[in-house]
Structure formats: structure tokens, C-alpha cells
Amino acid sequence: MSLLVVGSVAIDSIETPTDRRDDVLGGSAVHFSVAASYFTSVQLVGVVGEDWPAEHTELLKSRGICTDGLKIEPGGKTFRWTGRYEPNMNDRETLEVHLNVFENFDPILPDEYKRSEFVFLANGSPIVQMKVLDQVTGPRLTMADTMDLWINIQRDELMQLLKRIDGLVLNDSEAKLLTGDENLVRAGHAVREMGPKFVVIKKGEHGAMFFSERETYVMPAYPTPDVIDPTGAGDSFGGGMLGYLAEKGEFDPQSLKKAIAYGTVTASFCVEDFSLQRMKQISRRDLDQRLADYQKMLSF
Amino acid sequence: MSLLVVGSVAIDSIETPTDRRDDVLGGSAVHFSVAASYFTSVQLVGVVGEDWPAEHTELLKSRGICTDGLKIEPGGKTFRWTGRYEPNMNDRETLEVHLNVFENFDPILPDEYKRSEFVFLANGSPIVQMKVLDQVTGPRLTMADTMDLWINIQRDELMQLLKRIDGLVLNDSEAKLLTGDENLVRAGHAVREMGPKFVVIKKGEHGAMFFSERETYVMPAYPTPDVIDPTGAGDSFGGGMLGYLAEKGEFDPQSLKKAIAYGTVTASFCVEDFSLQRMKQISRRDLDQRLADYQKMLSF
Numbered sequence: 001m002s003l004l005v006v007g008s009v010a011i012d013s014i015e016t017p018t019d020r021r022d023d024v025l026g027g028s029a030v031h032f033s034v035a036a037s038y039f040t041s042v043q044l045v046g047v048v049g050e051d052w053p054a055e056h057t058e059l060l061k062s063r064g065i066c067t068d069g070l071k072i073e074p075g076g077k078t079f080r081w082t083g084r085y086e087p088n089m090n091d092r093e094t095l096e097v098h099l100n101v102f103e104n105f106d107p108i109l110p111d112e113y114k115r116s117e118f119v120f121l122a123n124g125s126p127i128v129q130m131k132v133l134d135q136v137t138g139p140r141l142t143m144a145d146t147m148d149l150w151i152n153i154q155r156d157e158l159m160q161l162l163k164r165i166d167g168l169v170l171n172d173s174e175a176k177l178l179t180g181d182e183n184l185v186r187a188g189h190a191v192r193e194m195g196p197k198f199v200v201i202k203k204g205e206h207g208a209m210f211f212s213e214r215e216t217y218v219m220p221a222y223p224t225p226d227v228i229d230p231t232g233a234g235d236s237f238g239g240g241m242l243g244y245l246a247e248k249g250e251f252d253p254q255s256l257k258k259a260i261a262y263g264t265v266t267a268s269f270c271v272e273d274f275s276l277q278r279m280k281q282i283s284r285r286d287l288d289q290r291l292a293d294y295q296k297m298l299s300f
Numbered sequence: 301m302s303l304l305v306v307g308s309v310a311i312d313s314i315e316t317p318t319d320r321r322d323d324v325l326g327g328s329a330v331h332f333s334v335a336a337s338y339f340t341s342v343q344l345v346g347v348v349g350e351d352w353p354a355e356h357t358e359l360l361k362s363r364g365i366c367t368d369g370l371k372i373e374p375g376g377k378t379f380r381w382t383g384r385y386e387p388n389m390n391d392r393e394t395l396e397v398h399l400n401v402f403e404n405f406d407p408i409l410p411d412e413y414k415r416s417e418f419v420f421l422a423n424g425s426p427i428v429q430m431k432v433l434d435q436v437t438g439p440r441l442t443m444a445d446t447m448d449l450w451i452n453i454q455r456d457e458l459m460q461l462l463k464r465i466d467g468l469v470l471n472d473s474e475a476k477l478l479t480g481d482e483n484l485v486r487a488g489h490a491v492r493e494m495g496p497k498f499v500v501i502k503k504g505e506h507g508a509m510f511f512s513e514r515e516t517y518v519m520p521a522y523p524t525p526d527v528i529d530p531t532g533a534g535d536s537f538g539g540g541m542l543g544y545l546a547e548k549g550e551f552d553p554q555s556l557k558k559a560i561a562y563g564t565v566t567a568s569f570c571v572e573d574f575s576l577q578r579m580k581q582i583s584r585r586d587l588d589q590r591l592a593d594y595q596k597m598l599s600f
Contacts (some may be wrong), residue, residue, distance in 0.1 A: 087482045182387045184505075185525040205484075206506040207520055217597040218520035220507055225485040257600040297517040298598040300557040 001140075002041055002115075003246040005032050005239075006107050006132045007122025008079055009046035009070065014231055014274060015084040015095075021229075024275035025056045026081065028122035028145065031232030034276055035239025035266045036120075037063040038284050040246040043113045045069035045132075049076035049101045059276070068110050076101035089227045090204045109135045118246040120238060121165070123147050126157040133164055141251050143167040143242055145234070151178050162195035166251075169200040169238055184209060185216060200241070200260065202234050210260055215253060219260050222268035222294050229274040233267040236279070240266025240287070265290040302341055302415075303546040304439075305332050305539075306407050306432045307422025308379055309346035309370065314531055314574060315384040315395075321529075324575035325356045326381065328422035328445065331532030334576055335539025335566045336420075337363040338584050339547040343413045345369035345432075349376035349401045359576070368410050376401035389527045390504045409435045418546040420538060423447050426454050426461040433464055441551050443467040443542055445534070451478050462495035466551075469500040469538055484509060485516060500541070500560065502534050510560055515553060519560050522568035522594050529574040533567040536579070540566025540587070565590040 012026030033042045042065045052072060060067050079102035082095040105128060114137050121129040121144035129144055136142075142165045150158050151174060158178075162168060168191060176182055179190040184201055188211035192199045198212040205227075207220040241263030245251050251259075265287055272278040312326030333342045343366045352372060360367050379402035382395040405428060414437050421429040421444035429444055436442075442465045450458050451474060458478075462468060468491060476482055479490040484501055488511035491499045498512040505527075507520040541563030545551050551559075565587055572578040 089482065182389065183525060183527055185523045189525075203506065206503065207518075209523065216523050218507075218523050219598070220518035220520045223485045223509065223516050223518050225483060225489075227483055254600065261600050295600065298519070300554065300561050300595065 001117045001246045001249050002043060003036055003118040003120065003242060004043045004045065004109075004113050004116035004136070004139075005029050005036070005120045005122055006045040006129075007032065007120075007124055007145075008102055009044075009048050010079040010081050010102075011051075012231060012275065013080070013082040013096075014229055015082075016089065016229060017085065017087045019228070019274075021274040025059065026231060026275060027079065028124075028232075028235045030060070031235035031270065031276070032120060032122055032239040033060060033065045034063055034279050035236040035270065036243030036246070037065050037239075038266070038282075038287055039240070039243030039262070040118075042066065042243075043069060043110075043116060045107045045109060045113065047071045047073055047076075047101045047105050049073055049078040052078050059280070069107075069113055071108075073101040083231070085230065089230055092230075107132055117141070117249075118242055119143070120242050121145065122235060122238070126150055126154050126161040129161055130157070130164065141166050141242075141245060143169060143238070145169050145238060146174065147171075148174050148177055159194060162191075165196050167198045167200065168196045169202060169234070171234065172201055172203045175199075175201045188216070198256065202237060204230070204233070208237065208260055208264065210256070212253070212256075217257070219264055220298075222265050222290065224268050224272060226272045228272055228278075230271045231275070233271050236270035237263040237267040240264075261291060261294060262287065265294055301417045301440075301546045301549050302343060303336055303418040303420065303542060304343045304345070304409075304413050304416035304436070305329050305336070305420045305422055306345040306369075306429075307332065307420075307424055307445075308402055309344075309348050310379040310381050310402075311351075312531060312575065313380070313382040313396075314529055315382075316389065316529060317385065317387045319528070319574075321574040325359065326531060326575060327379065328424075328532075328535045330360070331535035331570065331576070332420060332422055332539040333360060333365045334363055334579050335536040335570065336543030336546070337365050337539075338566070338582075338587055339540070339543030339562070340418075342366065342543075343369060343416060345407045345409060345413065347371045347373055347376075347401045347405050349373055349378040352378050359580070369407075369413055371408075373401040383531070385530065389530055392530070407432055417441070417549075418542055419443070420542050421445065421465070422535060422538070426450055426457040429461055430457070430464065441466050441542075441545060443469060443538070445469050445538060446474065447471075448474050448477055459494060462491075465496050467498045467500065468496045469502060469534070471534065472501050472503045475499075475501045488516070498556065502537060504530065504533070508537065508560055508564065510556070512553070512556075517557070519557075519564055520598075522565050522590065524568050524572060526572045528572055528578075530571045531575070533571050536570035537563040537567040540564075561591060561594060562587065565594055
């Protein structure tokens with residue numbers, strides 16, 4: 001089934017303890033889209049500037065992603081992010097952010113996107129995220145991501161958003177910030193009580209936690225020795241997760257758990273090289289093979 | 301089958317963000333013994349001072365633990381540790397350490413302990429740990445724990461120990477310190493190449509990782525909302541793990557994985573109250589029930 005994603009499209013410069021890449025393709029909606037494209041047809045809404053290299057659009061199209069909703073802003077510059085990873089490859093420092101055309105991002109959905117049955121609101125202002133919800137007509141499942149910035153400066157709007165979505169994904173530190181509780185089990189349920197039917201807390205190299213009214217569980221990250229660049233891992237997780245749900249067309253508890261497993265293995269490929277280098281190389285068969293390994297790993 | 305544990309027996313004072321307890325029963329060999337006692341008969345070797353309350357020995361005995369190897373040092377004082385937990389309940393600060401009689405701990409095994417088939421060398425100097433190995437006659441499985449102190453001041457001796465044991469358990473920060481590698485997957489295998497057949501890296505609230513020549517896997521912690529006092533969780537993990545292996549009398553790959561699952565759920569009970577308060581209340585049935593929940597949690 002169709003899957004709509006709205007979020008940032010960016011050009012990243014990334015420094016790790018041993019290497020660096022400048023001006024590579026990034027952004028939450030990009031990482032999400034490519035990950036989800038292994039499961040279902042994806043419709044992307046975002047904005048870039050005139051500096052946007054056409055090859056990036058070609059890459060997205062080569063994955064079957066519809067880019068009709070990717071607006072090129074005349075005279076504008078694309079959102080740019082520069083970051084540096086700590087030696088543990090889990091913590092990072094933002095060195096530079098130039099929002100550029102993303103600062104006034106006002107997503108207008110092409111008509112054919114409005115009936116998308118699965119919707120992902122990638123990280124962005126809750127005001128913008130709600131503008132997307134205003135345009136879609138009865139999606140079956142909506143999920144959103146958020147970050148510390150919005151928790152700090154648009155908490156009221158975020159609270160409104162939480163009452164309008166089915167699922168929220170956020171990082172462990174963000175869950176603690178939003179609830180004031182350092183215990184993630186309690187924090188996850190506290191976020192759920194703010195509105196969404198389910199909450200997924202992403203813990204980076206430590207995996208992900210799931211919370212619904214009846215369920216609490218943790219899934220570890222897939223242990224890969226090849227962590228080259230964690231940028232986009234969280235969005236790849238979301239893309240693998242919601243991509244699988246859209247493919248299956250269901251979101252009962254067992255489907256949600258399998259979706260989290262797919263999100264986990266999808267993210268484990270993302271981190272194995274810079275930007276989308278590793279993701280470009282893999283096939284659905286690779287994802288299925290790693291999912292089988294992961295399933296075996298957790299069986300006793 | 302019989303399980304021998306040699307290590308610290310202590311009196312702890314513990315401060316958490318919301319509560320504190322003074323002069324409670326603690327020590328690595330104590331937490332290990334009580335955890336393992338749900339699975340097999342345990343023989344404890346340790347040393348305490350004249351200040352040791354007889355009720356603590358009674359508690360150990362009530363769990364079927366043989367305390368013939370617990371020496372009371374005339375005129376001595378018991379090892380005391382005072383610590384404070386950070387709000388995240390994962391990091392802690394040692395406020396005071398008085399080794400007292402543990403400083404010159406020279407474990408002498410009662411004759412009937414020397415033929416123990418399963419041996420756990422709880423955290424202690426590798427020199428002392430090797431003295432135990434010198435006394436046992438052909439155990440089937442030996443496991444040891446270690447800590448940053450020994451990595452820093454007795455690295456050569458630790459390296460000798462690693463060549464004489466089957467399995468090592470250590471914390472994530474200690475694995476990084478020992479190998480200089482921030483990637484735990486690589487670090488785990490690097491420690492294994494120092495000698496032991498398998499290595500278990502404990503990640504506290506994030507679970508545990510297992511490494512053998514043919515296997516690499518991660519198991520998450522059991523998600524409990526009731527983290528009151530994490531002291532002893534790592535030793536309870538070891539006790540549940542090796543206790544199950546000693547009960548089963550086997551340590552093939554599938555038994556090892558199930559042992560890690562048992563270690564995980566045993567530790568999850570330990571943290572639910574101060575000292576051994578929670579562990580004292582549970583039965584084997586509680587462990588089995590939580591193991592079943594944990595197994596279900598990881599199935600998709």
C-alpha cells in the first residue's frame with residue numbers, strides 16, 4: 001500500500017573518528033524513503049534549493065520513490081547539516097546547521113498523495129507535521145518522529161500532534177526530556193498516555209523499545225562490527241518499520257513486532273557506510289537474510 | 301552439579317536519587333550465590349570480619365548455600381562499600397571503599413570444594429583468582445569476572461588468567477578499556493582472542509552480548525519499570541547464568557544462550573529492591589515465568 005513521507009531533504013557533511021565525507025545525500029525523509037522502498041511504493045514530500053544535484057533525484061527514482069512532491073525552490077539553497085561523531089559512534093555533535101529552504105518548509109501534497117494509507121511525518125516542527133495531517137484524507141496509520149528542539153520550543157503544538165497520530169518514534173534522550181523520567185519503561189508509557197496508540201523509543205546501538213497499552217518490549221540492535229556512519233540509522237529504522245507495515249497492510253501486534261525487527265535490520269545496513277552507500281548496494285533478499293539471522297539470534 | 305564461587309562478601313551502603321540503605325548485605329560472591337541458588341547447590345568462599353552479622357550467614361544457608369568456605373577473620377572488619385547512583389540508575393559513583401579483611405584475601409578451598417565441576421571467580425585480583433584455579437581439580441567449566449582496576453594495575457596477570465578460563469564476563473566499559481576498541485562487537489571478539497572460549501559483555505540496562513568463535517549475539521535486558529537498586533545485578537546475571545549451566549550440566553551453544561536468558565531475568569529481579577530484598581522473595585517459578593515472558597517478547 002502507498003506510503004507517504006514528509007520531512008527534511010539535506011546535504012550532509014560528516015566527520016567520524018577515522019574518516020569524513022563532504023556534501024553527501026542526507027535528510028530524514030531521504031533515509032526513510034530509501035529504507036521503505038525495499039518494501040513498498042513511497043511518495044516523498046520535501047523541499048530543496050537550486051544547488052540540489054539532479055543525480056540525487058535520480059537515485060531516489062531508481063529506488064522507485066515518487067519525487068513529484070520534491071519541490072525545488074527557485075533561488076534557494078538546500079538544507080545543510082555538518083556533524084561529528086564521538087569515538088563511541090553513538091553520540092554526535094552538530095557543527096553547523098543551515099536550514100536554508102527548509103526553514104520555511106510548507107508542505108503541499110500533490111493530489112495523488114492525499115489518499116496515502118500510511119503516513120510518516122519525519123522529524124520536523126509539529127506545526128508543519130499537523131499541516132500534513134490536515135491534507136490527508138483518512139490514512140489507516142500515521143507515525144511521526146520528533147526531536148529535542150520541538151520538545152523545548154513547541155511543546156504545546158507537539159502535545160496537539162500526539163493526540164492526532166497513531167505512533168510516535170523518538171530517541172531515548174528525547175523520551176526522558178519529554179517526560180522527565182529517567183526510566184525508559186515508565187517514560188515510554190508516559191509518552192503513550194499523551195496520545196499515540198504506540199510509542200517506539202530508539203536507543204541507537206542498544207536497540208529499540210515498544211510500548212502499547214498491552215505490550216512492553218525491547219529488541220536489541222543487530223550487532224554489526226562495521227559501524228562507519230550512524231547518520232540516518234533512526235530514519236532507516238522508521239522506513240524499514242513502516243515500509244513493512246505498508247507492504248503487509250496490517251498493524252496488529254505481531255505485525256508491529258515484525259516491523260520493528262525489519263526496522264532494526266534495515267538500520268544495521270544503513271550504518272555500514274557513509275550516507276546511502278551501503279543501502280544502495282543491498283537487495284530485499286539481504287534484508288530478509290539478516291532478518292532470519294536476527295530471528296535466530298533471539299531464539300533460545 | 302556443584303558450583304563453586306569465590307569473591308567478595310561485603311556490607312554496602314547505597315544511595316539512589318530517591319532513597320538510601322545503610323549497612324546492607326552485598327558483595328559479588330553473595331549476589332552470585334543467591335542468584336545461582338535457585339538452580340543448583342552453591343559452595344561459597346569468602347572472608348568477613350568479626351563485625352559480620354550472623355543473620356547474613358543464616359540468609360545464605362536458608363538458600364541452601366554452603367558457607368563452610370566463609371572465613372571469619374578474628375579481629376578483622378568486613379569489606380565495606382558505599383556508592384551513589386546517578387539519576388539514570390546505570391552510572392554510579394563509589395563514595396567509600398574499605399577493603400578491610402578482603403585486602404589480604406587468600407582463598408583456601410575446603411577439600412570438599414576442590415572437585416567442584418563449575419567454578420566462578422567473582423570480581424577480584426587475577427592473582428587471587430589464579431590461586432583458586434591452582435586448587436581445583438579439573439573443573440568442567442570455569443568463568444571469571446573482572447573490573448577496570450585489574451585491567452589497569454594487573455594487566456599481565458589478567459592476561460595469564462584469561463588463558464586459563466573458559467568464559468569471561470565483564471562490563472562494556474571494561475571491554476573497551478581492555479581492548480582499546482569502542483565497537484563492542486569487535487571488542488568482544490578481541491577479548492575472546494586473549495584466551496577464553498567465550499566472552500559475555502554486560503551492558504547494564506541495555507542487556508548482554510555473547511561472543512564465541514562461531515557466534516555473536518545480543519540479548520536485551522528484561523524491561524522492568526521498578527529499578528530500585530542496580531547493585532549486584534551483574535553478579536546476579538552471572539549467578540543465574542552459571543547456576544543454570546551447572547543445573548543442566550551442559551554448556552553447548554543452545555544451553556549457553558538459555559543460560560544468558562536466565563541470567564537476564566535473574567538480574568531483572570535483583571534490581572527491583574535494595575540488596576537482596578527482592579531476591580529473597582522470589583521462587584524458581586517466578587524466574588521460569590519471567591523467562592517465558594522474555595522468550596515471548598523476543599519472538600516475532
